[in-house]
Amino acid sequence: QVQLVESGGGLVQPGGSLRLSCAASRSIFSISSMGWYRQAPGKQREMVATITPGGSTNYADSVKGRFTISRDNDENTVYLQMNSLKPEDTAVYYCNARPPPGIGLYWGQGTQVTVSS
Numbered sequence: 001q002v003q004l005v006e007s008g009g010g011l012v013q014p015g016g017s018l019r020l021s022c023a024a025s026r027s028i029f030s031i032s033s034m035g036w037y038r039q040a041p042g043k044q045r046e047m048v049a050t051i052t053p054g055g056s057t058n059y060a061d062s063v064k065g066r067f068t069i070s071r072d073n074d075e076n077t078v079y080l081q082m083n084s085l086k087p088e089d090t091a092v093y094y095c096n097a098r099p100p101p102g103i104g105l106y107w108g109q110g111t112q113v114t115v116s117s
Contacts (some may be wrong), residue, residue, distance in 0.1 A: 002028045002106045004095045009111030012085055016115070020080040022095030022108055032099040032106075034071055034078040038091035038113075045094070049080060063089075085115045 008020040020036065035050035049069035050058045057069055068081040078095065095108035 001025070002097070002104070004097060004106055004108035006093070006095045006108040006111040009093060009113045011114045011116065013117050014085060014087060014115055016085050017081070017083045018085065018113060019082070020093055020095075020111060020113075022078045024076050024078070024095075024097055024106075026076050028097050028099055028103075028106065029076040030073060031103075032097040034069075035096040035098065036069060036078075036080045037094045037096055038089075039094070039110075040088075040091040043091075048093070050096075050098075051078065082113070085113075087115045089113060090115050 002025045005023045006020060008018060012018050033050055033052045036048040037045050038048050039045040048060050048063055049067055051069045051071050066084045071078045091113060092110040093113050094110045097106040
């Protein structure tokens with residue numbers, strides 16, 4: 001059974017930082033591109049950042065230069081370091097595992113990030 005368990009969300013003031021973590025099942029982590037997505041109230045879920053098994057990264061334009069995605073292949077964990085947070089970053093953040101086609105697509109339960117003074 002594949003599990004993705006997120007942690008690290010919370011309330012932070014504008015300009016602050018948070019680090020999200022997502023621990024994945026060993027069976028899926030090493031072969032999957034991992035990603036962070038977010039969904040704000042009344043909006044569609046959007047990609048924030050992704051990282052391939054080899055470490056290539058991709059970011060949404062809105063977070064470039066502020067967020068950094070990384071992965072620890074020994075700990076089967078993907079991280080999202082979020083700096084210079086803005087109120088518009090407020091959303092539920094979801095971890096995603098995308099293995100090769102035909103295996104499936106997996107989501108975590110989500111963690112709330114609120115940026116407010």
